[in-house]
Amino acid sequence: MRIAMLAPIAWRTPPRHYGPWESVVSLLTEGLVARGIDVTLFATADSETGGTLRSVCAQGYEEDRDMNAKVWECLHISEVFEHAGEFDLIHNHFDFLPLTYSGLIDTPVVTTIHGFSSPAILPVYRKYNRRTAYVSISAADRAEGIDYVATVHHGIDLSQFDFRAQPEDYLLFFGRIHPDKGAREAIAIARTCGKRLVLAGIVQDTGYFKQYVEPALESGRVDFVGSVGPARRNALLGGAGALLHPISFAEPFGLSIIEAMACGTPTIAFNRGSMPELIEHGINGFLANDCGEAVAQVARINEIDRARCRQTVEARFTVGRMVDEYIEVYQQLLRHPPHGGAS
Template sequence: MRIAQVSTLYERVPPVAYGGTERVVSWLTEELVARGHDVTLFASGDSTTGAKLVPVCQRALREMEGAADPAAFHLAMLERVVRSSEAFDVVHFHTDYASFPFARRLACPHVTTLHWRLDITGLETMYREFHDMPVVSISNAQRSPLPWLAWQRTIYHGLPPDLYRFNARPHDYLAFVGRIAPSKGPGAAVEIARRAGTRIEIAAKIDEGDRAYYERDFAPLAAESHVLFRGEIGDSEKSAFIGGARALLFPIDWPEPFGLVLAEALACGTPVIAIGRGSVPEIIEDGVTGFVVDSIDDAVDAVKKLPDLDRVRCRAAFEKRFTAARMASEYLDVYNTLARSAQARRQ
């Protein structure tokens, strides 16, 4: 198939360090290329891909200080997709609802993966206007606020199977990976480790929007004797870091649509202790690949039960449910269904 992948521009594809959507776009794109499909990637100019790259800006917007509003770059990219849409059998947007007004003018079928939460006040008004847009959810929990959208399928994110190594013998620390933001729960992770009498190592990004939270609330916690704050790390470091942990802590305080780090942990054989919000109960099997808990107290108790879990089963769950190959196959099913429907309408 001739497939267009349309990424966001905040990070390059794939990102150097932190980045969720752009990493998934990269894994999907490269898997499709490996299968022989003709793939075009719309992304920042510093992206690395085996597909045909259409650079929309010189480099990732995160690195462009003093540049225009990010919407300006995304609008230009989406218009370019429309102009070239006759060259594709399907266009796959990863830009959430920004693509919707442009998608109506495409010369080919399209689908949009929604990567963000849908329970925010005001979103329903917009989605009502675009209720016919074909969309894919990244968890069943994500779609629950708007069950009447034109959902094509729930497709969990997938990673290359050799990206992270399985580690059967972890070190004696708990891990936290993500962003230093209240919704991600880094403070709760520090408290869980403290109360469990265990070291915690934290590898996390600090966005400028979270700088005040970091300085006011988190920096004092990072100075505690049982805490090692590593800062932001990339894929090349995650295998040793996550794989070396007894467990990944995921004490979120929001309805996480997927939680890519959960799949990364399973790829390393590392079980997860997570607050059961959003997609967590879909990804982590309680008592098998980790513990799904309701509170910090429960998380502390779960640390004591980690020896009961089999890290081999964690890796097996990853290989069965969260590989890039499985993700690509499911998206190809959606692409083909949309293409057949479009052809039927033309006849």
């Protein structure tokens, strides 16, 4: 089986700090390579893989703001499809744009939909429905009028996350600084509880950061540490009493939640999107409807068995399980290609 793995090029694969899509692509690629599958990773030139790396751009456009993102996206995507005949299957992690190439080739294409940035992109997915194959990353993130061959939850490499039975006395917000993710609400929850809050993540909305986060910063009470790499991530997640995830949108998945659970840390999340698929209320975390409920749940966080959090990931969210399920998808598509693929 020869797989062309099409990664995004906003960041390196795997990312040095932020880059959830690139992180998933890397874990899947390396897992497949470890199974003896021939994978060519189409990613930035500074990416790292045990498979074959093919690239057209030196680094991610988020790491070099002089790059024209659209130009390099077009060059990157076309490189895959111009060499489609070299592969048995193309696995697209690049959102909707590559679908517009899929009718021009015979090689089957499967797209993992990492979320819908806007309803405005749905016409592209609908046009190529059944001519390509779609995988959702949660049952919650399925759009009407689109057919899916599978739902495959993300998995993580447990060796990157150390279990900690005894946390420190702080709460953690770990994600993009953006209204969708709820940094403002996390600050309000922590203040009401009288708990220290550490915020980690890239600043994606500068205006929001300056209005709601920066004025609240106070050393030892509300600390912002920016975007962090794997080692600091492991330490922050494991040391937290709880991860606060007061989202204001229907989140398709939530890697930080299973990463926190791998360290033994439960999450208190607003009950939207895929959260009920990841969190068993009262077992490995809590689902809240508002800040008031979240405050009450912080007081109950010691009811959660941290070992049970780790066990949840071991049972449901390992990279091995993710790889197994994608191999099943590939085999299914090679036996019965979508209408756009070779027969």
